[in-house]
């Protein structure tokens with residue numbers, strides 16, 4: 001750990017949970033890559049290096065590498081000191097290890113060559129298409145807070161599972177938001 005600020009209690013709780021689930025969460029990328037085709041290919045097939053699971057899942061889920069093109073991962077890994085308003089810097093060895101693995105498992109489909117705004121998964125064309133039925137206010141609910149918070153709706157996001165069987169409606173949806181969701 002080399003984040004400069006003191007970890008919050010929620011982050012400690014997350015880390016504890018992560019440590020407990022580490023043994024079963026490691027093979028998730030292998031499992032999801034092997035058992036699904038098509039969209040799920042982006043979950044990747046090669047298990048992540050330990051620092052990816054330990055460091056990059058401390059503040060949010062360990063995003064599957066196949067959800068961003070290599071250019072975006074490179075920019076993100078070169079800018080960890082100013083990472084979406086936080087300091088996510090790591091020592092050089094871990095940065096190199098994580099970067100290599102991200103490159104090897106990045107999204108390589110032809111349309112992945114289009115630049116991704118802010119290098120966000122949530123700003124990719126495929127993300128917007130997959131979530132086009134979600135009413136805009138849904139993203140801002142207290143139970144969701146941000147589109148980046150995949151776990152609010154995808155209960156298997158920490159295992160790289162984004163299929164319809166692992167979906168839940170977050171709390172506090174209005175009737176209109178529920179109707180849009182079911183669309």
Ligand code: HEC
Pocket residue numbers: 003055056057058059060063076080083084086087088098119120121122123145146147148149
């Ligand atoms: C100190 C906390 C912290 C750490 C550690 C951290 N991140 Fe983040 N990350 C954030 C925050 C905050 C956001 C923005 C979330 C939002 O907009 O709601 C973010 C967003 C992201 C996004 C974009 C999500 C989207 O909106 O599509 C990616 C990709 C990402 N992080 C990758 C990484 C990687 C790779 C690592 C490890 C090298 C990492 N993060 C470590 C805090 C962190």
Ligand code: HEC
Pocket residue numbers: 039067121122130131133134138139144146147148149150151152153154162163164167170181183
């Ligand atoms: C507010 C709830 C919500 C959040 C937050 C959310 N999603 Fe989704 N996501 C959905 C819903 C609902 C669907 C199903 C859409 C449909 O089938 O019409 C979906 C579909 C998907 C799919 C397509 C799955 C398939 O089988 O085709 C992927 C991949 C996905 N989401 C990834 C993500 C990622 C990655 C994040 C976080 C960066 C995220 N989602 C955040 C609600 C959400």
